[in-house]
Amino acid sequence: MRINASLLDLGMCVSSTADLVSPLLVDHHRRTAYLASRIGRAMGLDEVSLGRAVLAASLHDVGALSLGERLDTLDFDTRSVEHAEPGYALLKEFEPFAEIAPIVRYHHVEWQGGLGAEHLGTPVPVESNVVYLADRIAVLMDPTREPAHQTREISSAILESADKRFNPETVLGFVKAAREAPFWSGLAAEGHALEPFAELGLRVCRPVEVDLSSFSKMLAHIVDFRSRYTAAHSTGVAASADVLARVLGMTVRDVDSIRVAGHLHDLGKLAVPEALIEKPSRLDHDESLVMMSHAYHTGRVLGAISELAQVADWASHHHERIDGSGYPDHLEGRDLALGARVVAVSDIFTALSEDRSYRPALGRGRVLRSLKHMAKVRYVDGRVVEALSDCSEQVHAAREAAQERAREHRNQLVNA
Numbered sequence: 247m248r249i250n251a252s253l254l255d256l257g258m259c260v261s262s263t264a265d266l267v268s269p270l271l272v273d274h275h276r277r278t279a280y281l282a283s284r285i286g287r288a289m290g291l292d293e294v295s296l297g298r299a300v301l302a303a304s305l306h307d308v309g310a311l312s313l314g315e316r317l318d319t320l321d322f323d324t325r326s327v328e329h330a331e332p333g334y335a336l337l338k339e340f341e342p343f344a345e346i347a348p349i350v351r352y353h354h355v356e357w358q359g360g361l362g363a364e365h366l367g368t369p370v371p372v373e374s375n376v377v378y379l380a381d382r383i384a385v386l387m388d389p390t391r392e393p394a395h396q397t398r399e400i401s402s403a404i405l406e407s408a409d410k411r412f413n414p415e416t417v418l419g420f421v422k423a424a425r426e427a428p429f430w431s432g433l434a435a436e437g438h439a440l441e442p443f444a445e446l447g448l449r450v451c452r453p454v455e456v457d458l459s460s461f462s463k464m465l466a467h468i469v470d471f472r473s474r475y476t477a478a479h480s481t482g483v484a485a486s487a488d489v490l491a492r493v494l495g496m497t498v499r500d501v502d503s504i505r506v507a508g509h510l511h512d513l514g515k516l517a518v519p520e521a522l523i524e525k526p527s528r529l530d531h532d533e534s535l536v537m538m539s540h541a542y543h544t545g546r547v548l549g550a551i552s553e554l555a556q557v558a559d560w561a562s563h564h565h566e567r568i569d570g571s572g573y574p575d576h577l578e579g580r581d582l583a584l585g586a587r588v589v590a591v592s593d594i595f596t597a598l599s600e601d602r603s604y605r606p607a608l609g610r611g612r613v614l615r616s617l618k619h620m621a622k623v624r625y626v627d628g629r630v631v632e633a634l635s636d637c638s639e640q641v642h643a644a645r646e647a648a649q650e651r652a653r654e655h656r657n658q659l660v661n662a
């Protein structure tokens with residue numbers, strides 16, 4: 247399935263959601279991308295190289311799967327750099343991001359008077375140096391204070407580490423860019439990152455045709471790999487929904503869409519701390535509200551890409567119920583698309599078949615009995631549950647095989 251979208255929009259939609267996980271991180275990727283664009287331009291990078299630096303900056307910390315890891319990276323002198331390797335491996339999975347994956351891989355390599363131009367025998371791209379500097383400036387900024395009041399302390403911290411930590415060429419770029427008026431005030435403005443990118447006319451900002459299936463698979467891994475309990479969840483939902491949609495006679499195009507919706511249904515969970523996802527007991531009232539917000543975030547992120555309207559509808563309504571008691575929009579049965587009902591049943595089928603922090607996996611007989619009960623009390627669509635019980639062997643096998651592959655993949659990443 248192919249859609250037209252700009253690579254920067256795709257990158258930003260992932261990381262802006264991940265940055266919602268803590269108020270301390272809000273806008274981190276956007277700020278870093280903005281800074282990278284200003285520094286790179288002042289350095290005189292060509293359009294291709296500048297585009298790569300900005301795109302890599304917009305995604306640089308996607309490999310920091312846990313909140314703890316993310317918060318560690320906010321320390322200017324952080325030693326927590328392990329996230330660079332999984333970030334590289336995840337981004338490589340999606341062909342249009344493959345060329346920026348090495349930039350992300352080396353975004354914490356220090357310059358060390360020139361020794362850092364190579365890392366373990368491989369040349370470090372200059373774009374990595376740009377992202378590194380932009381990222382460190384972003385973490386030095388106190389978001390609660392006016393940027394213009396921090397220019398002196400930030401500049402002196404950077405200059406102090408020039409050559410030791412930062413490629414002097416990038417530092418010169420920063421000094422030059424910081425003298426221009428919009429540099430600091432641009433950081434204060436709401437939605438600051440958008441306008442300079444458009445003005446740079448970068449290739450990464452122009453719509454291109456991309457393969458949505460492989461993009462959504464990569465996103466599913468970013469979402470799922472944060473916790474061993476959910477390591478293969480979205481993959482399982484996509485595989486189950488795929489079989490169910492075929493059995494229900496949906497068109498080839500709709501089957502494609504439903505696989506994407508399955509991969510992306512929990513995208514909004516990037517905004518939920520993994521401590522809640524892994525909590526070994528029931529969530530309290532406030533925690534439940536945070537957890538439930540993920541369906542809203544899924545819709546918000548996907549809704550921003552106009553060609554994804556149907557996928558956004560199906561994915562974000564996977565917790566709606568036929569009787570209207572679900573969330574986030576409290577839709578009733580007559581307003582719930584078949585696609586959303588199929589994703590809902592696939593989600594429950596997959597979730598109950600998996601171990602959770604608060605209970606072990608249930609056997610297939612019990613899973614089907616639970617779903618039939620949910621159909622009876624009008625939580626889920628009875629017709630979809632019936633289709634599932636008719637082909638449960640097939641759905642089960644497809645889900646198991648897909649999830650096995652995803653778990654192996656996560657083990658490789660985590661142990662790398």
Ligand SMILES: [Fe+2]
Nearest residue numbers: 306307319353
């Ligand atoms: Fe980082």
Ligand SMILES: [Fe+2]
Nearest residue numbers: 306307319381
């Ligand atoms: Fe960062």
Ligand SMILES: [Fe+2]
Nearest residue numbers: 511512564565
């Ligand atoms: Fe969900």
